Amino acid sequence: MMSRLNLWLVLALIITVPLSLLAGRVWLDPLHPAILGALPILLELRLPRAALALIVGAGLGASGAAMQGYLRNPLADPGLFGIAPGAALGAVCSFWFGYSAQPFLLPIFALIGAGSAMALLALIAGREASVALFTLAGMMIASLAGALTSLAISLAPNPFALSEIVTWLMGALTDRAWSDVGIAAATVLPGLVLLRIAAPALDALTLGEAAARSLGVNPARLQVLIVLGVGACVGGGVAVAGIIGFVGLIVPHLLRRFTDHRPSALIVPSALAGALLLLLADCLCRLLPLAGGELRLGIALSLLGAPFFLALLLKMRREIG
Amino acid sequence: MLTAHDLTLARGGRTVLDRISFDLNAGEITAILGPNGAGKSTLLAALAGLIVPETGRAALAGEPLGAIAPTTRARRIGYLPQAGEVAWNLSVRALAGLGRLPGRGSSSAAEDAAAIGQALAAMDLTAFADRPVHSLSGGERGRALLARVLATGAEWVLADEPLAALDLAHQLSLTAHFRALARQGRGVVLVLHDLALAMNHADRVLVLGKGCLIANGPPAEVLTPAVIARGWGVNTEWLGNPGERALVVRGG
Numbered sequence: 078m079m080s081r082l083n084l085w086l087v088l089a090l091i092i093t094v095p096l097s098l099l100a101g102r103v104w105l106d107p108l109h110p111a112i113l114g115a116l117p118i119l120l121e122l123r124l125p126r127a128a129l130a131l132i133v134g135a136g137l138g139a140s141g142a143a144m145q146g147y148l149r150n151p152l153a154d155p156g157l158f159g160i161a162p163g164a165a166l167g168a169v170c171s172f173w174f175g176y177s178a179q180p181f182l183l184p185i186f187a188l189i190g191a192g193s194a195m196a197l198l199a200l201i202a203g204r205e206a207s208v209a210l211f212t213l214a215g216m217m218i219a220s221l222a223g224a225l226t227s228l229a230i231s232l233a234p235n236p237f238a239l240s241e242i243v244t245w246l247m248g249a250l251t252d253r254a255w256s257d258v259g260i261a262a263a264t265v266l267p268g269l270v271l272l273r274i275a276a277p278a279l280d281a282l283t284l285g286e287a288a289a290r291s292l293g294v295n296p297a298r299l300q301v302l303i304v305l306g307v308g309a310c311v312g313g314g315v316a317v318a319g320i321i322g323f324v325g326l327i328v329p330h331l332l333r334r335f336t337d338h339r340p341s342a343l344i345v346p347s348a349l350a351g352a353l354l355l356l357l358a359d360c361l362c363r364l365l366p367l368a369g370g371e372l373r374l375g376i377a378l379s380l381l382g383a384p385f386f387l388a389l390l391l392k393m394r395r396e397i398g
Numbered sequence: 399m400l401t402a403h404d405l406t407l408a409r410g411g412r413t414v415l416d417r418i419s420f421d422l423n424a425g426e427i428t429a430i431l432g433p434n435g436a437g438k439s440t441l442l443a444a445l446a447g448l449i450v451p452e453t454g455r456a457a458l459a460g461e462p463l464g465a466i467a468p469t470t471r472a473r474r475i476g477y478l479p480q481a482g483e484v485a486w487n488l489s490v491r492a493l494a495g496l497g498r499l500p501g502r503g504s505s506s507a508a509e510d511a512a513a514i515g516q517a518l519a520a521m522d523l524t525a526f527a528d529r530p531v532h533s534l535s536g537g538e539r540g541r542a543l544l545a546r547v548l549a550t551g552a553e554w555v556l557a558d559e560p561l562a563a564l565d566l567a568h569q570l571s572l573t574a575h576f577r578a579l580a581r582q583g584r585g586v587v588l589v590l591h592d593l594a595l596a597m598n599h600a601d602r603v604l605v606l607g608k609g610c611l612i613a614n615g616p617p618a619e620v621l622t623p624a625v626i627a628r629g630w631g632v633n634t635e636w637l638g639n640p641g642e643r644a645l646v647v648r649g650g
Contacts, residue, residue, distance in 0.1 A: 285483040285485075294499075338487050
């Protein structure tokens with residue numbers, strides 16, 4: 078059975094996806110006969126791009142919801158807490174293994190990087206720690222991964238790869254092919270399944286770790302599910318689209334009021350709304366007139382997300398103080 | 399029957415529980431007492447099957463807790479940790495619904511709803527069912543957390559200092575609810591700090607001192623000034639009549 082919230086989100090996606098295919102530098106009129114001539118644009122450029130936005134957004138949204146539930150911290154986000162930077166570090170390291178092996182190694186390294194960052198965070202989260210400690214630990218992992226990524230780039234063996242890495246890191250969905258969609262789907266979709274399996278245990282964790290264990294939750298199993306699930310969702314997303322932050326922060330926060338506040342009730346809606354948000358943001362980037370190309374998706378979401386994060390912090394401060 | 403046999407547990411090279419043995423009966427309120435650091439919370443967690451002892455064992459109806467599958471154990475022993483943390487602002491109904499997690503998949507939605515409704519009614523929370531937990535008072539919150547344990551249908555209710563943060567009226571109200579649970583045949587085990595509460599309301603007390611069991615029995619018999627002096631190092635005297643005793647501290 079589908080909840081009313083999910084139904085609304087699916088409906089929004091059904092309306093948005095076809096519209097997003099028509100929008101762009103070249104607007105397509107579905108009623109005009111020239112639409113047939115534009116089919117290559119649709120099939121080879123816009124369709125894979127929309128598919129990527131949906132898959133990557135779903136992974137980021139669900140990961141954010143799962144991380145918030147697992148860490149019991151409404152500020153958790155794969156980008157802010159170092160999971161996406163960890164994936165980026167892994168991906169950049171793959172450039173060291175030569176150009177020929179790189180397309181095949183990059184997603185694997187990104188997955189390992191994201192999984193390791195999540196495992197490190199979970200290691201700290203394994204003990205009963207405060208929201209503040211988790212937030213600091215996440216920020217620490219993020220800045221460490223960022224620093225190591227800069228180091229790896231500055232030591233890069235091939236200077237031609239350098240500029241490519243830097244632009245890719247900024248996060249975008251431009252000029253992606255169906256092969257990228259394949260990589261994203263093969264990693265993100267299994268990740269979503271793992272997070273969905275972990276969901277009931279996240280509910281029990283609302284009462285703290287001891288109470289969750291008294292409800293029959295196996296913390297080690299939950300940790301494995303979260304590390305693999307978030308690792309696959311975020312690693313796969315970063316591998317094809319670079320770092321896109323704040324989706325996992327914004328989406329669960331906006332949706333929580335429409336649910337009964339159980340973490341498990343947020344996973345699927347966050348995946349749907351994450352897909353919707355990224356699709357809309359990508360359309361906006363495509364349409365905004367900007368000299369020398371288009372606004373990078375990762376930058377756009379950071380511009381949107383940072384003030385959001387600040388507003389959230391101020392709200393929490395009011396509630397605590 | 400919930401039993402401890404020769405229960406011994408060390409943490410960080412320090413013996414926290416030292417060869418503890420006792421039998422607890424269903425239908426009774428048992429209070430675990432002792433000064434800070436005596437091992438009360440550790441003992442309760444071991445009785446809930448959350449901590450595995452080095453030697454000895456805790457057992458439910460003769461079956462060692464370690465041999466019972468976690469979800470089965472969860473349905474038979476409910477455990478309320480000390481902090482009573484509720485991370486998200488669930489409704490009271492959703493909070494009680496968390497108690498249905500161990501039986502997930504084996505009960506229908508209607509059965510779940512009925513069990514949750516009964517648990518809320520037993521805790522006088524029916525009118526609060528749709529209230530967000532973070533808007534409740536301390537006493538209401540304590541009852542909501544207990545409703546979660548009841549929704550599981552657990553025959554044992556283990557609670558770590560459930561009365562600590564409550565004012566007098568709420569302490570008495572929650573104590574009355576614990577008594578009602580015991581009367582229904584459930585076993586209730588509480589870690590308490592208030593000796594007078596234990597004296598007046600418990601059927602049995604376990605007194606811990608430095609990880610050892612120094613007294614075990616009905617409070618009127620074992621919670622003597624001598625035991626209190628040994629456990630807490632304070633000279634005291636009981637005043638009043640049975641059932642409404644008050645503890646006073648004697649100088650020197």
